[in-house]
Each structure stands twice: as C-alpha cells, then as structure tokens.
Amino acid sequence: xxxxxxxxxxxxxxxxxxxxxxxxxxxxxxxxxxxxxxxxxxxxxxxxxxxxxxxxxxxxxxxxxxxxxxxxxxxxxxxxxxxxxxxxxxxxxxxxxxxxxxxxxxxxxxxxxxxxxxxxxxxxxxxxxxxxxxxxxxxxxxxxxxxxxxxxxxxxxxxxxxxxxxxxxxxxxxxxxxxxxxxxxxxxxxxxxxxxxxxxxxxxxxxxxxxxxxxxxxxxxxxxxxxxxxxxxxxxxxxxxxxxxxxxxxxxxxxxxxxxxxxxxxxxxxxxxxxxxxxxxxxxxxxxxxxxxxxx
Amino acid sequence: xxxxxxxxxxxxxxxxxxxxxxxxxxxxxxxxxxxxxxxxxxxxxxxxxxxxxxxxxxxxxxxxxxxxxxxxxxxxxxxxxxxxxxxxxxxxxxxxxxxxxxxxxxxxxxxxxxxxxxxxxxxxxxxxxxxxxxxxxxxxxxxxxxxxxxxxxxxxxxxxxxxxxxxxxxxxxxxxxxxxxxxxxxxxxxxxxxxxxxxxxxxxxxxxxxxxxxxxxxxxxxxxxxxxxxxxxxxxxxxxxxxxxxxxxxxxxxxxxxxxxxxxxxxxxxxxxxxxxxxxxxxxxxxxxxxxxxxxxxxxxxxxxxxxxxxxxxxxxxxxxxxxxxxxxxxxxxxxxxxxxxxxxxxxxxxxxxxxxxxxxxxxxxxxxxxxxxxxxxxxxxxxxxxxxxxxxxxxxxxxxxxxxxxxxxxxxxxxxxxxxxxxxxxxxxxxxxxx
Numbered sequence: 001x002x003x004x005x006x007x008x009x010x011x012x013x014x015x016x017x018x019x020x021x022x023x024x025x026x027x028x029x030x031x032x033x034x035x036x037x038x039x040x041x042x043x044x045x046x047x048x049x050x051x052x053x054x055x056x057x058x059x060x061x062x063x064x065x066x067x068x069x070x071x072x073x074x075x076x077x078x079x080x081x082x083x084x085x086x087x088x089x090x091x092x093x094x095x096x097x098x099x100x101x102x103x104x105x106x107x108x109x110x111x112x113x114x115x116x117x118x119x120x121x122x123x124x125x126x127x128x129x130x131x132x133x134x135x136x137x138x139x140x141x142x143x144x145x146x147x148x149x150x151x152x153x154x155x156x157x158x159x160x161x162x163x164x165x166x167x168x169x170x171x172x173x174x175x176x177x178x179x180x181x182x183x184x185x186x187x188x189x190x191x192x193x194x195x196x197x198x199x200x201x202x203x204x205x206x207x208x209x210x211x212x213x214x215x216x217x218x219x220x221x222x223x224x225x226x227x228x229x230x231x232x233x234x235x236x237x238x239x240x241x242x243x244x245x246x247x248x249x250x251x252x253x254x255x256x257x258x259x260x261x262x263x264x265x266x267x268x269x270x271x272x273x274x275x276x277x278x279x280x281x282x283x284x285x286x287x288x289x290x291x292x293x294x295x296x
Numbered sequence: 297x298x299x300x301x302x303x304x305x306x307x308x309x310x311x312x313x314x315x316x317x318x319x320x321x322x323x324x325x326x327x328x329x330x331x332x333x334x335x336x337x338x339x340x341x342x343x344x345x346x347x348x349x350x351x352x353x354x355x356x357x358x359x360x361x362x363x364x365x366x367x368x369x370x371x372x373x374x375x376x377x378x379x380x381x382x383x384x385x386x387x388x389x390x391x392x393x394x395x396x397x398x399x400x401x402x403x404x405x406x407x408x409x410x411x412x413x414x415x416x417x418x419x420x421x422x423x424x425x426x427x428x429x430x431x432x433x434x435x436x437x438x439x440x441x442x443x444x445x446x447x448x449x450x451x452x453x454x455x456x457x458x459x460x461x462x463x464x465x466x467x468x469x470x471x472x473x474x475x476x477x478x479x480x481x482x483x484x485x486x487x488x489x490x491x492x493x494x495x496x497x498x499x500x501x502x503x504x505x506x507x508x509x510x511x512x513x514x515x516x517x518x519x520x521x522x523x524x525x526x527x528x529x530x531x532x533x534x535x536x537x538x539x540x541x542x543x544x545x546x547x548x549x550x551x552x553x554x555x556x557x558x559x560x561x562x563x564x565x566x567x568x569x570x571x572x573x574x575x576x577x578x579x580x581x582x583x584x585x586x587x588x589x590x591x592x593x594x595x596x597x598x599x600x601x602x603x604x605x606x607x608x609x610x611x612x613x614x615x616x617x618x619x620x621x622x623x624x625x626x627x628x629x630x631x632x633x634x635x636x637x638x639x640x641x642x643x644x645x646x647x648x649x650x651x652x653x654x655x656x657x658x659x660x661x662x663x664x665x666x667x668x669x670x671x672x673x674x675x676x677x678x679x680x681x682x683x684x685x686x687x688x689x690x691x692x693x694x695x696x697x698x699x700x701x702x703x704x705x706x707x708x709x710x711x712x713x714x715x716x717x718x719x720x721x722x723x724x725x726x727x728x729x730x731x732x
Contacts, residue, residue: 010303014392014401034432041429045420048461119412120433121392290395293388294311 023286027123034122038130043137057141061097065090072225081227082167083259084153090146091253092224098139099186099245100215105131106194107211110202110292117293124289125282128195132187139183150256171258175251182252189244189274195281199288202295223249227260241266244273299369299404301485301517302390306399307363309385309541310356359385361541363399369484372511372518374532374549376525376556378598378700382541383521384489387411390519391487405484405517408434412489414474419463423454423473426462430477444480451506452476472499479506485517486510490524500713507531523673525553526708556702565589565597567696578691580618580684584610584659586696588678597699601673601720602706605666605699610659611682611691617654618684622662625679627695628718634676637664638683672720673703 047053068089072078080088106128110117113127150170156163157170201207222245223231231240240246247263247270254262360382367373375383388394390401391409416433417426427448431441441448449455452473454465462470488507508531511518522528528535528549535552537544545552565588574583587608590596599605609622623638639648639662650660677698682691707720 010402010404012403012407014389014396014403016396016398016400031432031435033436033438034429037429037432037438041418041421041425044425045418048420116416116433118388118393119415120409121407122433122435293394 023282024123024125028125028129031122031126035126035130035133038126039133039137042130042134054141057138058145061090061093061142061145064093068093068225078226079230081229081253081257081260082169083253083257084156084164084168084170087149087153087170087257088227088253088259089225090149091256092249094139094142094146095182095186095249095252096219096222096224096245097142098135098183099190099248100219101135101138102132102187102190103194103197104211104215105135106191107197107201108208109194109198110288111198111208114293117289125285128191128198128285131194132191136183136187169258170256172256173254173258175255175262178251178255182248182255185271185274186245186248188278189248189270192274192278192281195285196277199281199284199292202288202292218243218245222246227253228263228266229260241269244270244277246270248274300366301369301371301404302365302367302519303402304363304365304390304399305402307360307386307389307396307401308358308398309360309382309389309394310397311359311385312356359541360389360396363538363541363543365536365543365546367517367519369404369517370511370515371534372507372520372532374528374535374552375519375521375538376528376535376552377538380540381538383538384411385541386538387487387489387519387521403485406435406482407485407487408478408481408483409487410434410478410489411487413471413478417462417470417474420461422461423449423458423465426473427477430474431481434478434481435483436481440482444482448473448476448480451479451502468499475499475503479503479510483516485519487519489521504531504712523703524708524712525703526705526712529553529705530712553705565595565697565699574691575694576690576692578682578684578689580615580686580689581611581613581620581682582691583680583682583693584612586610586678586680586693588697588699597697599671599699599701600668600704601671601701602668602704604668605671605701607664607666607678607697608661609663609680609682610661612659613655613657616657619652619654620660621652621683623681623683624664625681626666627677627679628674631677631695632718634718639664669707669722670719671701672715672717673701674718675700 047056050056052059065086069085073080073085073089083091109124109127109131117124153164153170154172157168197207197211219225221239221243223240228240228246228250231237247266247268250260250263251267254260363386375386377383385394387409388411389396390403391407391411393409393411414430416430418429421429427445428438428441432438449458452469452475454469454473457465457469462473465473486507504527507518507520510516511531518531520528520532532549534546535549536546537552537556545555547555567586568584585608587595587610588597588599589606589608590599590603591606592603607624609624611620611622613620621638623636625636626634628634637643639651641647641651648662650662675698677695680693680696684690707722
C-alpha cells in the first residue's frame with residue numbers, strides 16, 4: 001500500500017456523519033436535468049391512456065367549486081366577504097389543493113421511492129422537489145381556469161353589476177403582485193411539512209395514516225370555505241390564526257378580489273412559519289435520507 | 297504509480313436485525329440518553345462478525361467490518377464472496393445508497409453505479425423518454441445522453457420501438473435498453489452488481505464485452521460483483537474476497553478465486569451428537585455424527601463444482617442383531633427432494649458389505665459419495681435416516697447438513713449466463729448430419 005498520496009484531492013468523501021447543515025444543494029443543482037425529466041414523467045404518465053388527458057386538471061376544481069357554492073354558500077349561507085361565491089370557493093380550493101398536494105405527496109416520498117432509493121444515488125431532495133414542480137404544473141392549469149372565472153366576474157362587476165348579488169364586488173389591488181410569493185410559500189410550507197412527515201414515517205409508520213384524514217381536518221381550520229373575518233368572531237379563532245396557511249390564502253384571495261381585508265400579521269406569521277418549517281424539514285430529511293434504506 | 301480512484305479506510309457498516317417497529321421509541325430514547333452522557337451506543341457491540349450460522353448475542357450485525365483497500369485508476373476489480381459476505385453492502389456504500397457506520401471512502405472521479413438494471417423505468421413512457429429519464433437518474437446530464445443516444449439505441453437494438461411505451465416491450469428488449477443506458481454512462485468509475493444474470497446468452501456476452509471495453513479500452517475503473525467466476529476472471533485483473541463482512545484478500549483474480557474455493561467459508565460440514573437435532577428417534581439406533589468431506593480439504597461445507605461430495609453418517613447400534621439401513625435425501629433450498637439414495641446393491645454403484653447384515657452393538661460409519669460435475673452451483677441440504685427392519689421405528693434428522701457448490705469456471709468456457717436446473721450433470725453429447 002502506498003501512503004505517499006496525502007496531497008491527492010478527492011472528488012467525493014463518503015463518511016458516516018456529516019454536519020446537519022450540509023444540505024448538498026450543489027449536488028441538487030447538478031441533477032437539475034433529472035428534476036425536469038421527473039416533472040415531465042409525472043405529467044405525461046398522468047394523462048397517458050386517458051380520454052380527457054390534461055382536462056382532468058379542470059374537472060376537479062370545477063366540481064368542488066360547484067358543490068361548495070351549493071352547500072356552504074347557498075345551504076349553509078356562510079359569508080364570502082362579498083366576493084362572488086364561485087370565485088371565492090375556487091380561489092380557496094385551488095390554493096388549498098396546491099398546498100395539500102405538495103404536502104401529501106411529499107409525505108410519502110420515502111415509502112413510494114424506497115425501491116429506487118435503494119438502488120441508485122441521486123440527491124434525494126430531487127424527488128420532493130419534482131413533486132412540488134409537478135403540482136405547480138397542475139396548479140398552473142387550474143389557475144388559468146381561475147383566471148377565466150375571475151375575468152368573467154370582473155367584467156360582470158364593471159359592466160353588468162345587476163347580474164351580481166347586492167354588495168358583491170371584485171376589486172383587484174396591489175397585493176395581487178404578491179401572488180408569485182404566495183405560491184412559493186405555499187409550496188415551501190407544504191414541502192417543509194411533507195419532508196418532516198416523510199422523514200418520521202420511515203420509523204413511525206402511524207404518521208402516514210394521520211396525514212390522510214389530518215389534511216381533511218386541516219382544511220376546515222383554514223379559511224377555504226369561510227373567510228378569516230368569520231373565524232375571528234368565534235372563540236376558537238386561535239386555531240385558524242395559528243395555521244400558517246391562513247395568511248397565505250387570505251392574502252391570495254384579497255389581492256384578486258379586494259373582499260374582506262388584508263391581515264398583515266397573520267401574513268408575516270405565515271411567511272416566518274413556512275420558512276422555519278421548511279428549514280426543519282430540510283434538515284430532518286437530509287439526516288434521514290442517508291440510511292433510511294436500511295430501515296425501510 | 298497510478299493514481300488512486302477509490303480509497304476505502306476502516307469501512308464498517310452495522311445493521312440492526314429484527315423488528316424495527318416495536319420498542320424503537322423507548323430504545324431510541326435509551327440510545328440518545330447514552331450518547332448524551334458521552335457513553336457508547338449500548339446497542340452497538342463491536343467485535344461481532346457477520347456469521348449467519350451462529351446466532352449473535354446482540355441484534356446488531358456488522359455487515360462490513362474494518363475494510364481497507366485501494367483501487368487504482370483504470371483497474372477492473374471483482375468482488376467475490378458468498379451470499380451475506382457483504383458484497384452488496386459494500387457496493388451500496390460505495391454508490392452512496394447508504395452511509396457507512398464507521399470509516400470512510402474517498403473517491404476520485406464520477407461514480408455511476410448499476411445495482412439494478414432499469415431503475416426508474418416508467419412503463420407508460422416511451423423508450424426514448426425512458427432513456428433520458430434513466431440516464432438522468434444514473435447521473436447523466438441531458439446533453440450527455442443526447443450525445444450517446446444513437447449509440448444506446450443501437451446497442452440495445454430497439455430502433456423500431458423507440459417511440460413505443462416500454463410496457464409493450466418484451467422483457468429482453470426492456471433489459472437490453474436498460475443496460476445500454478448504463479453502459480454508456482460517462483463516469484470514471486463504474487460499479488456493477490450482478491446485473492448480468494438477466495437477458496439471453498448472446499446479450500450477456502455483449503454486456504461482458506462492453507464492460508471489458510469500458511475497463512480496458514476506455515481506461516475507466518470498474519468494480520464488479522458476481523457469482524459468475526468465469527465473468528470475473530475474464531473481466532477483472534484483481535479481486536477482493538469478502539467473508540463475514542471482512543476483507544480476506546485482495547490479489548490477482550485467479551489467486552483469489554482459488555482461495556475462495558479452497559478455504560471453506562464456514563467449517564460447518566460437521567454435526568456432532570450434542571448439536572444434532574433429531575426429528576424422530578429410534579429404539580434400535582441413533583445418530584452419532586454427520587460430516588461432509590471433500591478430498592482436497594477434509595471437512596467442509598463448500599465444494600468446487602467438479603469435486604466429490606462425501607457424506608459420512610456415524611451411528612450407534614443399541615442391540616445385537618439389528619439391521620440398519622442408512623439413507624439420505626438431497627434437498628434444494630426450497631426443500632424439494634432432488635434424490636433419495638440408500639445402499640441396496642441394485643441402487644448403489646458400489647457394493648456395501650454391511651447391507652442387510654445383522655449388526656453387533658457398537659458404532660458404525662456409512663459413507664455416500666455424490667460425484668463431482670453433477671450438482672449445480674447452488675445450496676443444498678441433507679436429510680438423514682436410519683431405518684431398522686420396522687420402518688416406523690426409524691431415526692430421522694432433517695436438514696442436518698447444508699453445503700454450497702461453488703462455480704470454478706471449468707464448465708463456463710462457452711456459456712456465462714445463469715445456469716438453470718437443480719443439477720448440472722456432464723452428459724454425453726453428439727451431433728450427426730442426417731441431411732446435408
């Protein structure tokens with residue numbers, strides 16, 4: 001054995017322990033092509049051998065909006081902050097769905113990819129990221145639908161106000177510009193929580209069951225089918241206030257419609273909470289990914 | 297001379313046996329507490345080798361222990377060892393699928409590992425789409441795949457179906473395409489696990505040829521695990537021998553293969569009275585010991601494929617005038633009986649003078665020989681029987697001995713693929729022209 005090569009530079013060093021904060025982001029960047037190919041795979045395999053293809057992306061929010069409008073708007077008569085009901089519910093639904101999809105899909109990333117993770121190395125973070133981007137494609141399609149509905153009501157509001165119910169208004173404002181930021185933070189929040197859950201489920205499987213119905217319950221703790229203003233009137237509003245999605249969804253809806261008001265502190269809280277959860281998620285995920293293959 | 301491509305230092309990897317689900321939370325807390333106080337992990341016991349045959353005291357097993365070696369740039373190195381010797385774990389650590397428990401690996405150059413053919417293939421996508429996806433999963437950039445695209449399609453021979461979803465491919469086409477992608481990886485180091493056990497013989501030859509080209513022609517470093525000694529000796533100039541997670545030797549391949557066959561991996565091959573689990577006892581006779589012997593190295597559980605397997609049964613006869621008929625069943629791993637044999641003159645190739653002879657009280661030894669070049673390179677088990685005149689009163693010892701038949705490459709000069717069958721006899725073959 002020659003030991004006279006201490007000067008040799010190594011490209012890669014595999015060691016048992018790495019610092020918690022080494023997130024291998026450079027590695028992720030090197031594999032960016034894989035990220036796009038995975039997004040493409042998800043999209044293509046989604047509509048292959050379906051008759052309606054990408055149209056399915058529309059069907060779900062349309063029907064959810066119709067059902068919500070009927071049940072919560074007309075039957076239950078819950079306030080919509082003077083926003084036309086379909087617009088109100090559709091805004092809530094597509095935003096919530098994006099967040100929920102990011103979360104639920106990333107929360108099973110280890111389980112779903114155990115086989116491929118056990119056979120080949122690539123930065124594991126690529127998988128959850130590809131999920132977020134795949135969902136972004138889906139969200140984009142649904143958002144286009146939302147824009148159509150939005151423009152329709154905008155025209156109604158300005159030219160045919162008699163078609164709207166009394167008091168209903170659609171008044172876009174400057175906060176509309178926050179829209180890209182809101183989408184990024186919904187993704188970050190969903191991803192962060194998803195990463196934490198998937199990391200924990202490699203050891204404690206029970207969590208996987210919690211996610212499915214937990215997400216349903218969480219939706220009711222988020223101003224999707226009711227405005228935040230309504231929740232504030234109740235004694236249990238703290239639950240809604242502490243939910244980081246609240247600030248994001250409220251701001252999203254307010255920017256487009258001007259219904260209700262802009263809640264600054266819940267918004268700032270959402271941003272901070274999302275970032276914190278995302279960092280925690282990244283660190284835990286990064287720690288678990290190293291040897292989860294041995295335990296799964 | 298020669299730069300080092302892979303340097304492995306004190307590499308160890310521990311696995312936890314048993315159930316992970318229950319009790320891990322309390323155990324986690326106990327472990328964290330011990331680590332917090334600066335003590336050693338109470339669940340890691342160093343010094344326990346990975347020997348499947350003997351049950352360890354802790355449920356931590358060292359799949360790799362203190363492995364040290366260096367591989368020079370451009371070398372093709374084979375990894376040899378029995379099942380459970382740590383070969384796959386070593387490759388998993390080297391290809392970063394899992395992390396080591398201790399020690400380090402230093403690598404110079406890009407690593408591409410091929411632990412499975414077609415990882416990440418999506419059945420709905422076309423061949424073309426899968427080439428890109430699979431290539432990217434294996435670490436290639438898009439422009440690199442583009443550059444090799446035609447060569448990949450050509451190597452796999454699937455031009456006509458390149459825009460067809462791979463779920464419509466035959467399994468052969470699927471494997472060919474998958475290997476083709478991997479074979480065209482642009483990496484300095486290629487790590488290959490037993491992937492050649494798939495596909496038809498012609499394609500296997502092509503794969504081996506390609507791998508030879510990769511290591512010899514292109515000067516890339518190759519690490520290759522296989523049970524196929526012929527493939528290893530063709531491809532790799534040097535080899536590593538692993539045993540119970542420890543590095544036995546690193547030397548020229550033929551020396552290592554020789555050692556692998558010569559030194560029995562476990563010296564089982566023998567069961568004595570105290571360890572013998574008898575399923576059914578007889579009033580007339582009882583087992584004393586059972587042994588497996590090879591002519592070259594005595595008691596062993598590993599036999600080269602061309603070696604005779606000698607089975608010895610020693611037994612005590614309790615009463616004068618008893619006749620005892622020893623008998624053996626040979627089983628494969630799935631407990632299928634391959635054959636049953638006993639010493640009757642019409643069923644034995646040699647004459648046993650004690651057949652049907654009333655025996656004096658005392659100890660006897662019966663020997664049975666399974667000829668070399670008869671079994672396949674698989675694991676086998678033996679059931680032994682002592683049958684007195686009243687057959688219901690026989691002694692039975694099930695699966696008392698296990699042994700492994702190891703490939704030497706002797707019968708592998710022409711065919712290197714997976715050899716089917718529970719036995720592999722050398723038979724007589726002849727062809728004559730009838731119409732020519």
